[in-house]
Amino acid sequence: MNKYDICVIGGCGHVGLPLAAVFANGGKRVIINDVNENVIDLVKNCKVPFMEEGLEDLLKNTVGKTLFLSKEKKVISEAEFVIVVVGTPVDEHLNPVFSTLKKFFDEIIPFLCNGQTIILRSTLYPGLTKKLNQMLKETGKEISVCFCPERILEGRSIEELHNLPQIVSGFDQNSIKKVSDMFRIVTKDIIIVEPIEAELAKLFTNTWRYIQFAAANQFYMMAEDFGADFYKIHHAMTYNYPRTKSFPKAGFAAGPCLFKDCMQLSAFTDNTFFLGHAAMLVNEGLPNFIVSCIENKTNLSEKSVGILGMAFKSESDDIRESLSYKLKKILQIKARQVYCSDHFVKDERLIPEDELIEKSDIIIIGAPHEKYRTLNYKNKHVVDVWNMIRGKQ
Known part of the structure; x- marks a missing residue:
């Protein structure tokens, strides 16, 4: 016993x-x-x-x-x-x-x-x-x-x-x-x-989600390049149209599982999983794309930038593999000053969101915490990949 x-x-x-x-x-x-x-x-x-x-x-x-x-x-x-x-x-x-x-x-x-x-x-x-x-x-x-x-x-x-x-x-x-x-x-x-089927089922599931997020992020980048509004397009595609009902919105696809599992599947196929590699390049490239878009509109070296949300996803305190931290590293090279805030995350380098808004010329929403929908941004320029503050179309 x-x-x-x-x-x-x-x-x-x-x-x-x-x-x-x-x-x-x-x-x-x-x-x-x-x-x-x-x-x-x-x-x-x-x-x-x-x-x-x-x-x-x-x-x-x-x-x-x-x-x-x-x-x-x-x-x-x-x-x-x-x-x-x-x-x-x-x-x-x-x-x-x-x-x-x-x-x-x-x-x-x-x-x-x-x-x-x-x-x-x-x-x-x-x-x-x-x-x-x-x-x-x-x-x-x-x-x-x-x-x-x-x-x-x-x-x-x-x-x-x-x-x-x-x-x-x-x-x-x-x-x-x-x-x-x-x-x-x-x-x-x-x-x-069978065990091999269970192993692949888990990897296929996470990789499928990762690829879906990459498709949305790639379309978001394309829309931005064309000067079009991705979320108006998203609404036109998905409203009362069952075949695109599951199409995700754009945003950072990160965390401890999706990227890792996609790369494991790639290794398993002797690095011939080109769709997975493409998804990785798109998702991991989104922070660079955001910074490039800002640089096309202003002299970033003269601007203070704030990142709201450092967790890898909404309503979470988990920062593992968070792309907000990757974005921070890029901005530390490009911008005059970088501030970060997240009321869920324990990190002594973070500041309260009201202080971040006050100090920043440009604000980027890194994780779509619900609280950010109702903040007073004081007419600052907000980069909102998630379509948080405008609301649904």
Whole structure:
């Protein structure tokens, strides 16, 4: 009899903590293993270390009852299911880094026991689930491996964990059934596929979204070059026209997943994924395009520029891979002075938005936080890629 049903390794982050809390709220005994003692202390006091709707209430319902936390690796051996939220990053040359995951498993293998099931949760390079399964077999321990990718939207994880289907894959029917039954505590819809299919489904999903954003951003740039209003065009295209209903608006396509997963898919296809490369060039090039447009209208070296919104998306405090910071670096070379503000982000270099508006000649909306719709911009020139302050057409 295991002391815990589930151990979530690295479980105090954006992926692990909501999942651990949802399982604990569903009656499972869950232990979170994390090396960050400060974050562990926060969660033990039912404080959420990042913005996530509904998570604090779940922690209040579960911490010390069905949800527990520890920095000690020995707790890994005390659970039937071990959920791993370590994925495959890409390096500075946009190549997948396998050593991170291998090093992680080398460190936890001594704590794994016969009969346990490993559930890989984060995005993996195609074929890596099979490789890890073989690696664990070579230890002589009877351990099953499943890949069950997370599919949630950061900030709405609790809602989406319950409402979205869960993809389950593995190498034997017994572990697939056990894992499927466990996830039915969270969602009624389970989709069973092969591990390689699950890996590609996750990468295809994020890359598809990234390409869609790139199409919108490319059209935005084209409209600007023609002196046309992209959002009037967008309204004309999408209003009561079902075939363009899902066409996104322009804006920074960033964050910890979309760019990375697109590059992983490119590496998997021996860098012949030209559509993905084109999407990357468009999305990553949008900050440069914005600066070039400003330079065409004014002498930027004489202007102070403010960036409103430094998170990678709206209503978030997450700055990972935020293009607002890339925009800041470009402007620090081009402009006389650069100011930045974001009421969600903890960064001592940021200033309040009213001070930014007062000091800036030009204001760029970097992240479309709802608050920015109603600010008094004092007739300053505002660059609004997101169409925030004009409202819907």
